[in-house]
Amino acid sequence: MHETLALIALAALLVVAVRRPRGLPEVVVAAPAVGLLLAVGAVSWASARSEVERLGPVVGFLAAVLALAASCEGEGVFRAAGRLMARASRRSASRQVLAVVGIASVTTALLSLDTTVVLLTPVVIATLRATSGPPRPSLYATAHLANSASLLLPVSNLTNLLAFAVLPISFSRFAALMVLPWLVAIAVETGGLRLVFRSDFATRLSPDGDPDEPLPVFATVVVVLTVVGFALASLAGIAPVWVATAGAAVLAIHRLIARRTGVVEVVRSTSPSFCLFVLGLGIVVKAVSSDGLARVVGHVVPSGTGLLALLGVAAVAAVLSNLMNNLPATLVLLPIAAVGGVGPALAVLIGVDIGPNLTYPGSLATLLWRRAVRDVPEVPTGRDFATYAIATVPAAIVLATLALWAGLKTIGA
Numbered sequence: 001m002h003e004t005l006a007l008i009a010l011a012a013l014l015v016v017a018v019r020r021p022r023g024l025p026e027v028v029v030a031a032p033a034v035g036l037l038l039a040v041g042a043v044s045w046a047s048a049r050s051e052v053e054r055l056g057p058v059v060g061f062l063a064a065v066l067a068l069a070a071s072c073e074g075e076g077v078f079r080a081a082g083r084l085m086a087r088a089s090r091r092s093a094s095r096q097v098l099a100v101v102g103i104a105s106v107t108t109a110l111l112s113l114d115t116t117v118v119l120l121t122p123v124v125i126a127t128l129r130a131t132s133g134p135p136r137p138s139l140y141a142t143a144h145l146a147n148s149a150s151l152l153l154p155v156s157n158l159t160n161l162l163a164f165a166v167l168p169i170s171f172s173r174f175a176a177l178m179v180l181p182w183l184v185a186i187a188v189e190t191g192g193l194r195l196v197f198r199s200d201f202a203t204r205l206s207p208d209g210d211p212d213e214p215l216p217v218f219a220t221v222v223v224v225l226t227v228v229g230f231a232l233a234s235l236a237g238i239a240p241v242w243v244a245t246a247g248a249a250v251l252a253i254h255r256l257i258a259r260r261t262g263v264v265e266v267v268r269s270t271s272p273s274f275c276l277f278v279l280g281l282g283i284v285v286k287a288v289s290s291d292g293l294a295r296v297v298g299h300v301v302p303s304g305t306g307l308l309a310l311l312g313v314a315a316v317a318a319v320l321s322n323l324m325n326n327l328p329a330t331l332v333l334l335p336i337a338a339v340g341g342v343g344p345a346l347a348v349l350i351g352v353d354i355g356p357n358l359t360y361p362g363s364l365a366t367l368l369w370r371r372a373v374r375d376v377p378e379v380p381t382g383r384d385f386a387t388y389a390i391a392t393v394p395a396a397i398v399l400a401t402l403a404l405w406a407g408l409k410t411i412g413a
Helices: 002-019 027-040 045-075 077-089 093-111 113-131 135-151 158-166 171-196 217-235 240-257 263-269 272-300 307-324 326-340 342-358 364-372 382-411
Strands: none
Touching: 002 027, 002 272, 027 045, 027 272, 045 077, 045 093, 045 113, 045 158, 045 217, 045 240, 045 263, 045 272, 077 093, 077 113, 077 217, 093 113, 093 135, 093 171, 093 217, 113 135, 113 364, 135 158, 135 171, 135 342, 135 364, 135 382, 158 171, 158 326, 158 342, 171 217, 171 342, 171 382, 217 240, 240 263, 272 307, 272 326, 307 326, 307 342, 307 382, 326 342, 342 364, 342 382
8 A cells, every 4th residue: 555655646746747737836746745655654754854854955956056047047147148149150050059059058067957948948949039040959959958968067967966965976076977978968969950950950040130148247257156166065075055055145145235136036046846846756756665666676777887787777767767757766776776886876867867858757857848848839749859869869878878987997986
């Protein structure tokens, strides 16, 4: 009974996250689900408290990055990025797509995948409309790169933060091991865009007469210093949540003093409902794992640190992500893979960061992207999505894992 209830609760949470019936926040279902599992003993109070303590710093970091990204949006950072895309295109659709790829990759890596989906994607849409650019390659780039370009840093994705919290690895070592897989994944995504949407690349764009958006210097400097702070804090043994909170606070205070925002808006920008949902999801996954799923998955996940073992781990992670979403998949797989060391755990991240591009429910970011582009002609269509996914995801996983294996052999774990 406990296992059945836990699986039903997990399914309910994912359905609400996907569908958002009547616009209800996810926590409206997460809180009762957790309460029910605690009441029937499917998960103990001690286990729930332990999970909250484990996820607390990760969720706190998520809230801080969301607030930082919202302040950047308010300061015009993403509007400036849109103007940069339009200027870099020089009336060429090919250049425009490459500009989108570059900006989306950097935004995802530095400010997390949610920033790319929620804040950058609308800017890309506006730029496409202003230049009459073909929508498919640029918008599918934002969807895929929000996931696959999140490999680089612990702060790029919530899945990475979960791994970083349990692995004996520094911020700089994580980045060093993942930079080559990150570059490989971006290269595969770019090649896939050229292959699948090759007819769109020949399009000539309309001139864009809007004035350039000046780069917001203060906000840009705060973001750069925050990212540098992540690496320095790691060397000093300081959790990244404190650096992210400091960066978000500096930019929020700057905007409050200038009366460009209010306290309520700052609090809302942290998305408290979604953060509580993540905590609730962690407790529900704990209940599911305790009642057999972890044992089943443990029999499937390969052991060892060789290339074939790493490929197997990444493949299992990708499949599980598309079956139950990448966040629950990460929570289930990490404790199993981390026993084998840094290599298998990072292979899990390749699977859960790139693999969700195969299906819409694989990642919450992809679901948010669907909402952002629903009013854009030609996007999304099931056929285009599937074609692009098949052309890129398997190759990106294999080649990124190969790059990880090479990095482990070269610089060690």
